[in-house]
Amino acid sequence: MSSSSLELATPLHTASSQAVVLQLNHLSKAYAQTPVLEDISLSLHRGEVLAITGENGAGKSTVSKIICGLTPASNGHMSLNGQAYRPITRRDAEAQGVRMVLQELGLIPTLTVAENLLMGHLPNTLGWMNRHQLHQAASQQLKKMGLEQLDPDTLVADLGIGQQQMVEIARNLQDDLQVLILDEPTAMLTPRESTHLFKQIAELKAKGVAIIYVSHRLEELQKIADTVAVLRDGRLVDLRPMAGVQEKELVQRMVGHSVADLQEQAARPSGGIAMQITDMTRAPAVKNVSFEVHHGEVFGIAGLVGSGRTELLRLLFGADKADSGEIQIHAPERTLKITPNWPSPLAAIQAGIGLVTEDRKSQGLFLPLSIANNISMGNTVRISASGFVSKVREQALALKWIQLLAIRCFGAGQSVGTLSGGNQQKVVFARWLEKDCDILLLDEPTRGVDVGARADLYAQINNMAAKGKAIVMVSSDLRELMAVCDRIAVMSAGRLVATFKRGHWTEQGLLEAAFAQE
Amino acid sequence: MSTSNLPQNTAATPDLSKQQRSFWSSPWATYLGLFLVLLALVVFFSLRSEYFWSKDTFVTIANDIPGLAVMAVGMTFVLMIAGIDLSVGSVLALSAAVSALAILQWQWSPMLAGLLALGVGLLCGMLNGAISVIWQIPSFIVSLGLLEAVRGTAYLVTDSRTQYVGDAMGGLAQPISSSLGGISVAFIMALAVVVLGHILLTRTIFGRYVIGIGTNEEAMRLAGIDPRPIRISVFAAMGLLAALAGLMQAARLEAADPNAGVGIELKVIAAVVIGGTSLMGGRGSVIATFFGVLIIAVLEAGLAQIGASEPSKRIITGAVIVVAVIIDTVRQRRSAATH
Secondary structure, three states, X not given: OXXXXXXXXXXXXHHHHOOEEEEEEEEEEEEXXXXXXXXXXXXXXXXXXXXXXXXXXXXXXXXXXXXXXXXXXXXXXXXXXXXXXXXXXXXHHHHOOXXXXXXXXXXXXXXXXXXXXXXXXXXEEOOEEOHHHHHHHHHHHHHHOOOOOOOXXXXXXXXXXXXXXXXXXXXXXXXXXXXXXXXXXXXXXXXXXXXXXXXXXXXXXXXXXXXXXXXXXXXXXXXXXXXXXXXXXXXXXXXXXXXXXXXXXXXXXXXOOOOOOOOOOOOOOOOOEEEEEEEEEEXXXXXXXXXXXXXXXXXXXXXXXXXXXXXXXXXXXXXXXXXXXXXXXXXXXXXXXEOOOOOOHHHHHHOOEEEEOOOHHHHOOOOOXXXXXXXXXXXXXXXXXXXXXXXXXXXXXXXXXXXXXXXXXXXXXXXXXXXXXXXXXXXXXXXXXHHOOOEEEEEOOOOOOOHHHHHHHHHHHHHHHHOOOEEEEEOOOHHHHHHHXXXXXXXXXXXEEEEEEOOOOOHHHHHHHHHOOO | OOOOOOOOOOOOOOOOHHHHOOHHHOHHHHHHHHHHHHHHXXXXXXXXXXXXXXXXXXXXXXXXXXXXXXXXXXXXXXXXOOOOOOOHHHHHHHHHHHHHXXXXXXXXXXXXXXXXXXXXXXXXXXXXXXXXXXXXXXXXXXXXXXXXXXXXXXXHHHOOOOEEOHHHHHHHHOEOOHHHOOOEHHHHHHHHHHHHHHHHHHHEHXXXXXXXXXXOHHHHHHOOOOHHHHHHHHHHHHHHHHHHHHHHHHHHHOEEOOOOOOOHHHHHHHHHHHOOOOOOOOOOOHHHHXXXXXXXXXHHHHHHHOOOOHHHHHHHHHHHHHHHHHHHHHHHHHHHXXX
16 A cells, blocks of 8 residues: 555545545654554544544554544644644544543543533532532533433443443534544443434534544445545555445455454364353343353453343353352363352362453553563463473463464564554463463453454454353353354343354344343 | 464554664663652752761661661552552551560570560461451451551550560571671661562562552453452551561560560551552562652661651651652653653
């Protein structure tokens, strides 16, 4: 691909006939000597929804951060409504009407929804808070997002993550909004909440707000975007109207080569029962859940945000204590019966269970430490002798997994905090794969992971199933579950309401089951 | 599983490992920085006072620091698990008091009395650790309570008077041989503790776990490692080392003073922090802590020699601590920003 900016080959529909609100000219960014963005030029028009997509590490977040003032560009310049635009801080950008909703939400958990929504302009008289006005103003803003059932006086910490995200988006719907950047906004939203979001986006479009929508979810982009920009390795490799673009083409552009379709898995022969769960309960999140998983099987669990899937996995791993229930592990020599709790995660691990958590940054990784340290934490037996750590063996272990999982990094000593989401997830996987668990519990394993890394992870999952491991996979991506799993169970409001076998499910059917008990 | 059919996405990953491992973000940069500060202080004081640059000065400093050094090693571990121990001064006094009691009242041999003192220190540390772990109370509060209670116990044991043990404990304070110019056994011991501490932190599983707990305790638990015994061990070791410091001081003074070690916890923490250990946990180095101890010791000795008044000594020492932390923080942020 040539390094010069790409001009649109064909005239766009109405969006581009609007005035240009934001212009990026030859933007580039380098951290120390490492180039992260090179020569990005594009124009954003009023009322246009520009989708930016690409693999993790391609530079999407960096572009967003530069536009919203979180980080300065190394080269190039931007203009807003024809004037030079060089925000020094995020507040500076916000003052000029450019706002961004980050993946890591900017809400304060110990304050209420209303206080968060109106932070910065809390209604007050000489410093005394005017609670009534606060409540009113907040209710109005929530109504715009279709969140009228949410009490503005709820503490943010008491909300589910999907609801928190909605509040964060609501917070950014200010009157002076010119450009709104949404970074993976639907990552933690239910389909219903996503629909509300799209409605909001349409309304903002009508008002002339320009929207930059950064996302992996290609099917969503087809629904709401006018234009799509594809980034690869820091360069803009494609910029074209969304109409008529096939997902396959986008993926091809993102990865630089064609990636095999999410292959429908052939029916897998599965062995005996590996784990049997009976009446697992932890009020109010999990209620009387029973199922079994076989050796060599990939067992999916679908459900809406808040249906109890994560809580269930944590119970199976001993990360939380259940109120009642029974777990039976069927190992070749004997059967283990646990009623109802593992004494600790260590006991579960010793019984051959592993858990890849939903939130890798806070629960899975040691961000400042190196890749090698992260993989070896928990696997210290493999790299030590009589209490002393062998750096040589640790390095070898890390290099082995960097190669096997194609982790993109500068070396085993790179700190994990600087890796992209997909590579971070691979590091977590490496730790558990090294343990060679018999039963692996995966909680949203591909969240925030780019297409290329996803394919790698699926390959690993299939590999493990082929070796006879039992895998339980919680995911909000139904297509992913349908492609990878042998059976899919659906949870709703804490109960397991349905189980489907391969060949007997449809996306429709799964969704209906997920909405079952409201 | 072969990697042959995985896309070789190595185009954007040039071997920048050399840059990643740049000098400025390595521990050697910290050591160099601290060494330069130390050098600057020595030069400054040598210029201001003709007596500073002499064997006597350095021997005196060497014999002043063993207690501070061994406690600072223990405190490094405590800070790295994001804890803190404010009771070290009191434990120091109690251990000296107990050893004096054993020698004077029970006619124990110095060796046995020493072991008893170490045992008492270990116990205090375990108490600190166990209470904070079992009831999940911040170690700040638990050690604050022990600071008072243990100090009171020291008074009780010594009957609120300084107990003179004569040279029974002298062993530790004795110069090992004249060829080394009067450096005591205690100093050698302190060096050994520093080296052992460094090896423990950087080369053992235990050290790895300490770093992990300070970085992300929840991730440790979910990786199958129980943080609780490690926390208790770290505090127990701190108590043990505080007791060792107590013995070292008793040997030097040839007495057990119930007021020994009052306020020393702040000096210990200051030394650790000057060395770059973060109060938030997860980051620290024993060698750097030792540099911190040296800096504080040289500063104090130097200020005394040039005749600085007590108040100005404290002001200057305090200022040095704050400046050292600022420099280290800026350096850390600089190296983090380049990633």
